[in-house]
Amino acid sequence: MQFQSFEVKKITPHVGGDVSGIDLTRPLSSQEVEDVEQALSIYGVLRFEDQALDPDKLKALGRHFGELHIHTGVKGNSEHPEITEIYTDEKSKHVNGEVWHSDLSCDPIPPLGSILHMSISPEAGGDTAFASSYAAYDALSDRMKAYLDGLTATHDGHFAFSRFNPNGKFTRASHPVVNTHPVSGRKGLYVNRAFTSHMDDMPYEEGVALLNFLYDHCERAEWSMRFRWAKDVVAFWDNRCVQHLAVWDYYPELRSGIRVQIAATEPIS
């Protein structure tokens, strides 16, 4: 698809766009910002090559799209608290994002998106998997869509982070199970395996069965993709219409990058 300031090629039919013709290392024009926001709401995740971003440039890029969201579950870089280091080597016991999730859905107002710049990626593997919540919603039966309409679920940071930080204090919030994207107007499923702890206002076991169906459905291969990394590749994903998973298939190799999250101004609705 041709936007005014760059071109995007689909990576798969439902999710992912490869962007060419934009330089993210310098200040963006208002047209470029608008085009990125539009493209993000259509493709869910955008892939950019050859973008040599250091921490200051990554923060400046993120600030075009909103305030930077300080991570509530993981400590930021000591000089740049807005930046989370994504780092895995032979000493790592786990990786960030190893369970399907939408970033910080446990926050009352979760970040609208995240931008990750990769410095070192393994020779093979280390992809991030992304799945379209729009396509998952669209594929449900009309009866299931009607049933889900108006339901809410609780998302709890304790669920995702307490095994790494048993004494930490984490956020918890309730969000609609079906959300409407504020830019595209499309509906999507907003529950995920890492953070959603239970369905609200229904017997716990009934909620577990429903959530397990929805997680399996959201994560299906038909509407997911593998995002391939290399040095200076940048991903910008939209937490309101995709969920993702960091695939740790490259042990003991090194993978290293930096990420900012963009604060939203409105709750999920």
Ligand code: SIN
């Ligand atoms: C994350 O879940 O934000 C990390 C993604 C990745 O490292 O691929």
